[in-house]
Amino acid sequence: IGGSLVGGTSFQTGEIISFGDMGPVKIGRDLVGGSISGTQPSLFDSGYIAGNRIARVTIGGSIIAGLDDSTAGSLVKNASIRVNHDIGPVTVKGSIVGRTNDNGDSPVVIQARGQNTLAPEATSDIAIASLKVGGEVRHARILAGFDSNLNPANADAAVGVVQVRGNWIGSSLAA
Numbered sequence: 001i002g003g004s005l006v007g008g009t010s011f012q013t014g015e016i017i018s019f020g021d022m023g024p025v026k027i028g029r030d031l032v033g034g035s036i037s038g039t040q041p042s043l044f045d046s047g048y049i050a051g052n053r054i055a056r057v058t059i060g061g062s063i064i065a066g067l068d069d070s071t072a073g074s075l076v077k078n079a080s081i082r083v084n085h086d087i088g089p090v091t092v093k094g095s096i097v098g099r100t101n102d103n104g105d106s107p108v109v110i111q112a113r114g115q116n117t118l119a120p121e122a123t124s125d126i127a128i129a130s131l132k133v134g135g136e137v138r139h140a141r142i143l144a145g146f147d148s149n150l151n152p153a154n155a156d157a158a159v160g161v162v163q164v165r166g167n168w169i170g171s172s173l174a175a
Helices: none
Strands: 013-017 021-027 037-040 043-051 053-059 068-070 075-083 085-092 097-099 104-106 108-114 125-133 142-145 157-159 162-164 172-174
Touching: 021 043, 043 053, 053 075, 068 097, 068 104, 075 085, 075 104, 085 108, 108 125, 125 142, 142 157
Parallel strands: 013 043, 021 053, 037 068, 043 075, 053 085, 075 108, 085 125, 108 142, 125 157, 125 162, 142 172
Antiparallel strands: 097 104
8 A cells, every 4th residue: 555544434344354374564654443432332443554474564654543533433453553473573763652531442453372383493582573663553452462452362472673762651572
């Protein structure tokens, strides 16, 4: 995608999904989740990338979660990258920006369970090959060894090199 991938206020908007393995995913600008307000119900899969495995992810700008300013719903799988197995190198040239307010949290989530099968000579199960962020990481969850519903699923999963040029604020990395 040459520009941005932007979610809307409807279910499954601004979404790239594959039920198999994906090659490289490149978004020229931002990955943005949709927002909700007032009495809107929960919003699922907005500004969302998912597959069994992704070879590489490059975001030319930032990953920005939507804002939950509603009194009735929540944002689920919003501005997220989730895979059933592993992700190759993830590069975000801008920042990773999750949101939080009195009505609800909307963290950016990058999740991978781990490799589907390990080669006999493998010494580790790399779920996320690497993460490189050109700006800051704010209100994010980077999760290796978790399923797409964010349940622990693989105690052997690992993350490669993580490089963040800016601040790390209110975020977690778990493997």
